[in-house]
Amino acid sequence: MKKMKMTKTAKNNFVTYFIVLIAYILVQILLKSGHMSSLMEGLLVPLCIYVMLAVSLNLTVGILGELSLGHAGFMCVGAFSGAFFSKCMDGAMPDGIRFFIALLIGAAVAGVFGIVIGIPVLRLKGDYLAIVTLAFGEIIKNLVNVLYIGKDNNGFHFSMKDSISLHLGEEGQVIVNGAQGITGTPHDASFTAGVLLIFISLFIILNLINSRDGRAIMSIRDNRIAAESTGINITKYKLMAFSISAAIAGVAGVLYAHNLSTLTALPKNFGYNMSIMILVFVVLGGIGNIRGSIISAVILTLLPELLRGLSDYRMLIYAIVLIAMMLFNWSPKAIEWKDKLKEKYFSKIPFRKEKEVK
Amino acid sequence: MSFISYLINGISLGSVYAIIALGYTMVYGIAKMLNFAHGDVIMVGSFAVFTIVSTLGLSPILGILVAVVICTVLGMAIERVAYKPLRNASSPLAVLITAIGVSYLLQNIALLIFGANTKSFTSVVTISPLKLADGQLMISGETIVTIIAGIVIMIGLTLFVNKSKAGQAMLAVSEDKGAAQLMGINVNGTIALTFAIGSALAAIAGVLLCSAYPSLTPYTGAMPGIKAFVAAVFGGIGSIPGAMIGGILLGIIEILGKAYISSQMADAIVFAVLIIVLLVKPTGILGKNIQEKV
Numbered sequence: 267m268k269k270m271k272m273t274k275t276a277k278n279n280f281v282t283y284f285i286v287l288i289a290y291i292l293v294q295i296l297l298k299s300g301h302m303s304s305l306m307e308g309l310l311v312p313l314c315i316y317v318m319l320a321v322s323l324n325l326t327v328g329i330l331g332e333l334s335l336g337h338a339g340f341m342c343v344g345a346f347s348g349a350f351f352s353k354c355m356d357g358a359m360p361d362g363i364r365f366f367i368a369l370l371i372g373a374a375v376a377g378v379f380g381i382v383i384g385i386p387v388l389r390l391k392g393d394y395l396a397i398v399t400l401a402f403g404e405i406i407k408n409l410v411n412v413l414y415i416g417k418d419n420n421g422f423h424f425s426m427k428d429s430i431s432l433h434l435g436e437e438g439q440v441i442v443n444g445a446q447g448i449t450g451t452p453h454d455a456s457f458t459a460g461v462l463l464i465f466i467s468l469f470i471i472l473n474l475i476n477s478r479d480g481r482a483i484m485s486i487r488d489n490r491i492a493a494e495s496t497g498i499n500i501t502k503y504k505l506m507a508f509s510i511s512a513a514i515a516g517v518a519g520v521l522y523a524h525n526l527s528t529l530t531a532l533p534k535n536f537g538y539n540m541s542i543m544i545l546v547f548v549v550l551g552g553i554g555n556i557r558g559s560i561i562s563a564v565i566l567t568l569l570p571e572l573l574r575g576l577s578d579y580r581m582l583i584y585a586i587v588l589i590a591m592m593l594f595n596w597s598p599k600a601i602e603w604k605d606k607l608k609e610k611y612f613s614k615i616p617f618r619k620e621k622e623v624k
Numbered sequence: 625m626s627f628i629s630y631l632i633n634g635i636s637l638g639s640v641y642a643i644i645a646l647g648y649t650m651v652y653g654i655a656k657m658l659n660f661a662h663g664d665v666i667m668v669g670s671f672a673v674f675t676i677v678s679t680l681g682l683s684p685i686l687g688i689l690v691a692v693v694i695c696t697v698l699g700m701a702i703e704r705v706a707y708k709p710l711r712n713a714s715s716p717l718a719v720l721i722t723a724i725g726v727s728y729l730l731q732n733i734a735l736l737i738f739g740a741n742t743k744s745f746t747s748v749v750t751i752s753p754l755k756l757a758d759g760q761l762m763i764s765g766e767t768i769v770t771i772i773a774g775i776v777i778m779i780g781l782t783l784f785v786n787k788s789k790a791g792q793a794m795l796a797v798s799e800d801k802g803a804a805q806l807m808g809i810n811v812n813g814t815i816a817l818t819f820a821i822g823s824a825l826a827a828i829a830g831v832l833l834c835s836a837y838p839s840l841t842p843y844t845g846a847m848p849g850i851k852a853f854v855a856a857v858f859g860g861i862g863s864i865p866g867a868m869i870g871g872i873l874l875g876i877i878e879i880l881g882k883a884y885i886s887s888q889m890a891d892a893i894v895f896a897v898l899i900i901v902l903l904v905k906p907t908g909i910l911g912k913n914i915q916e917k918v
Contacts, residue, residue, distance in 0.1 A: 333717065386903050393658060397857045398902055400850070401895035408892035426886075538850065542660075542724055549721045578736055585728035589706055592725060596718035597709035 279472045282557045283465065289564075290461045305571065311525045313567050314460025315518045318467050320547035320563040321556055322514035325471055327545065328554030329480065330507040331487030332388070333396040336403030337515055338540035340376045342531055344516025346410055346442070348372035349451045349523035353441050354417065356452055365454035369463070369520050376516020379406075380509035388504045400538050410531040415442040447530035448523070455525040463521060464560075467514045471556060474510065483507045550591060625760045630883045631876065636767040636836065638875020639774025643829040644852035645859070645867035646781060647822030653798040653862035654818045656716065660723040661702060662826060663849015664730035669695045669827030670834045670844060671734060674745055684748035691827045699823025700816050702726055708812070727846075734842035742841050745834040766836045773832060777825065778868050785864060794818055798862065851878075854898050860911025869909060874898075 293310065296302045319337060326334045348368040355364050383402050390398055414425040418438030425431045428444065442448055474480045482503045485493040494500055523529045533539060547566055551558030569587065573580035594600050644666060651659045669691040676687035706726050710719040751765030785791035796804040797814045805811050833848055834840055851874060859870025874894060881893035901909065 327717070333720075386899070390902060390906050393652075393861060394857060394902055394906060394908070396658075397854060398899055401854065401898050405892045405895050405899075408889055408895075412886070412888050539846075545717075546721055546724060549715075549717050553715055553717060581728065582732040582736065585725050585732055588725035589722055589729065592718055592722040593706070593709055596713040596715070596722075598712050598714075599709060 275476050278557075279476070282468060282472065282560070285557065286461065286464055286468065286560065290457075293457065305574075309567070309571060310457040311455050311460050311521065313564060314457065314464055315522050315525075316544070316547065316563045316567050317464055317560050318460075318518040318521070319515055319544045320551065320559040321464075321467055321471060322511045322518070323544050324548045324551075324554065324556055324559045325474070325507055325511040325514075327548050328552075328556075328559075329475055329487065330483055330504060330511075332504075332508075333392070333545075334399040334508075334511075335396050335538060335541045335545065336383075336399035336401070336406075337511075337544050338536045338538070339399075339403030339406040340379060340512040340515040341519035341522065341540070342403075342406050342410060342536035343379050344372035344376040344513075344519030345523040345529060345536075346448065346519075346531070347375040347516075348520030349448045349529050350415070350441060352452055352454070352524065353448055353450065356450075361452065361454060364452075365459070365524065368454075368524070369517055372516040372520030372523075373513040374516075376519065377509045377513035379516075380512025381505055384505045384508040384512075385501075388501070388508060400541065403536075403538055403541055407531045407533070407536045410442075410447075410536075411445045413442055414440065414444050416440045445530065447528060449528045451523050451527060451529055453524060453527065455521050460521055463517055467517070468556070470510065470514070474507075475556070479503065479506060546588065550588070550595075626883075629761055629763070630879050632763055632767060632771075634876035634879035635872060636770045636774075636875070637879055638872035639770050640829050640833050640836070640871075641848070641852045641855045641875050642774055642868045642871025643777055643825050643832070644848060645855040645871040646777070646864065647825045647829075648853055648856040649859075649861055649864060649867040650794070650818050651822050652856065653864075654794060654815055655703075655707065655711070657707065657719045658723065658853065659707075659822075660720065660849075661726040661730060662822065663845035663847075663852070664727045664734075665695050665699060665702075665823050665826040665845070666830035666833065666848060667734060667840075667842060667845030668698060668730060669830035670745065670840050671738060672827070673748065673831050673834070674743055674840055677748060678743075678746050688748065688828070688831055691831060692824045695823040695827035695830075696820045699819040699826070703816055703819040708815075731842045731846075738842065740841065742839045745838040745840045747835040747838060748831060749835050764836075766832070770832045770836060773828065774872075777828070781821075781825075781864065790814070790817060851894065854894065857908055858898055858901060860908030863908070863910045863912070866908060866910035 293302070297307070319341060323334065323337045326332055326337075348371055351371045352364055352368045355367075358364075359367075383399075387395060387398050387402065412426050414428060414431075416423045416425075416434045416438050418434045423434060423438075434440070475484075482493070482498045483506070485496075485498060486500055486503055490500065522535075547563040548559050550566065551560070551562030566584075570580050570584055573583055576583065644662065647662055647665075648659065651657065651662070672691035672694045673684070673687040676682050676690055677684050706722050707719055710722055713719060747766060749765045749769045751768060753765055754763040754768060755761070756763065785794060793804070793809045793814045794817070796807065796809055797811055801811055804814075829848075829852075830845065834844070852871065855870040855874040856867045857870070858874060859866030859868070877897050878890050878894050882890040885893060905911075
């Protein structure tokens with residue numbers, strides 16, 4: 267095959283992959299030379315998780331153009347299904363293969379949930395859609411907290427009440443223990459695995475965006491009626507974007523579950539607060555800008571840790587920085603002021619005007 | 625008999641949700657934004673009353689008045705500093721995220737001042753419980769006061785919006801900002817007034833909520849805030865009677881769900897009902913369906 271000249275999008279995507287690769291190499295150098303504190307080291311896998319969540323939510327919010335506040339719910343589904351599989355298969359197969367299958371299961375289950383939830387939800391619009399996704403996320407978290415699953419020689423037992431009503435046999439073992447969640451998930455997650463998963467999600471999303479399907483999805487975002495009248499199957503493409511986004515969130519959840527020994531569904535990790543935090547990454551990084559999502563997820567995750575020296579004041583500063591950045595980036599007056607500054611100081615340098623994504 | 629008592633408790637909790645939801649829905653109607661910081665204004669109001677009544681030992685009435693004033697000023701200040709510059713931003717998500725930032729800010733300020741420990745809130749209601757049907761049915765003073773306050777606020781607000789000039793201006797601005805301005809309505813002033821009323825209602829809701837459920841932390845406002853948001857959407861966001869109906873129904877569903885189905889799953893039941901209602905009627909109970917035209 268003849269080598270083709272790189273198009274602009276291909277170049278753009280290449281830059282995104284390259285940034286992730288450079289970041290990975292840098293971290294590896296720091297790790298090998300022992301320049302990284304154990305605190306930062308513990309933050310590496312969560313960073314990968316947040317990056318994946320932000321990138322996948324950007325597919326829903328930026329590319330499909332629907333506000334979803336239930337992203338943590340899909341992460342929760344993925345985390346619990348993946349951890350459940352790993353717990354059942356612990357010792358039955360090699361670690362690497364088990365983790366790989368757990369990831370696939372997490373993605374599949376979250377993807378199916380994405381379709382099942384997406385069919386009714388995507389008929390709604392705007393803020394109604396947002397609140398229903400939030401409701402689904404909270405329901406998932408709530409149901410997981412009352413779910414009991416045990417395993418004995420007779421197979422699996424389910425209950426929604428407590429672990430005693432599972433009626434397990436003598437050799438029985440409670441796997442999902444209601445509010446106590448799943449304990450003893452094997453620690454399979456690593457930074458390398460996380461970065462690999464980021465690459466895979468980026469590959470999926472960037473290729474989707476620049477494909478025929480991706481353009482169809484964006485046309486729905488820009489004008490639903492116009493898209494429909496050119497023969498685009500709205501439901502199909504909406505569901506496609508929504509379920510892919512959910513599946514990647516599910517994979518992030520599996521990674522999350524295998525990074526901790528105890529997996530519980532708390533408001534902190536799978537509640538709407540988490541969904542909102544991911545949304546903050548997406549909006550601050552630029553709606554529809556995948557690279558921006560990665561960068562803002564990294565910065566906003568590191569910011570509270572870098573401010574740790576300020577102890578109690580760190581979240582306060584985080585909040586102020588967030589508000590200030592939003593005002594600076596989005597207020598029409600600030601944008602006007604920035605344009606003026608640009609004209610004044612950089613008018614001689616020819617600027618490549620970036621096309622604005624609405 | 626227990627059913628009636630649950631029902632009354634539900635109406636009481638629902639009145640609190642309705643009062644909070646009114647703030648949400650008015651702000652939504654006029655500024656077309658989801659004010660995520662609204663729940664935290666409730667918390668600020670509760671802490672103001674807590675400081676005055678429990679720490680300083682002053683009278684509860686004074687406490688409520690001061691809380692209302694503080695929240696009103698706070699609401700207007702938030703609108704002026706954080707939301708107004710973004711009113712014409714290219715994406716409606718910008719102001720939503722800023723609201724989340726304000727929510728974090730209020731929570732963390734409260735955390736710094738009052739600490740993370742749960743404070744036990746002394747009820748401001750001194751009415752003794754009402755005994756009906758030979759003592760089989762007990763209605764607490766808080767419940768009575770909450771329901772009465774809810775009714776008074778709903779009637780007052782309906783009258784204000786429909787009869788007063790400022791209320792009519794609010795309706796006009798929420799319908800069409802540009803046209804309202806052409807008619808000589810002070811749009812900025814009207815929006816500020818809406819935030820002021822919404823925040824004052826949040827302060828009252830906070831006092832009522834904490835009197836009935838007397839534990840206070842910097843995160844107290846978050847969940848009632850979300851529930852009230854659900855209630856506002858439930859009734860049709862932007863509609864004032866919708867918020868009242870939505871709030872009261874939500875309170876009743878929550879209490880009955882807790883009593884008869886499962887206490888752990890009460891939240892899930894509330895959200896499930898919301899989903900079903902929205903799937904049947906996608907714009908809420910009283911929401912207007914605006915047809916999209918090409």
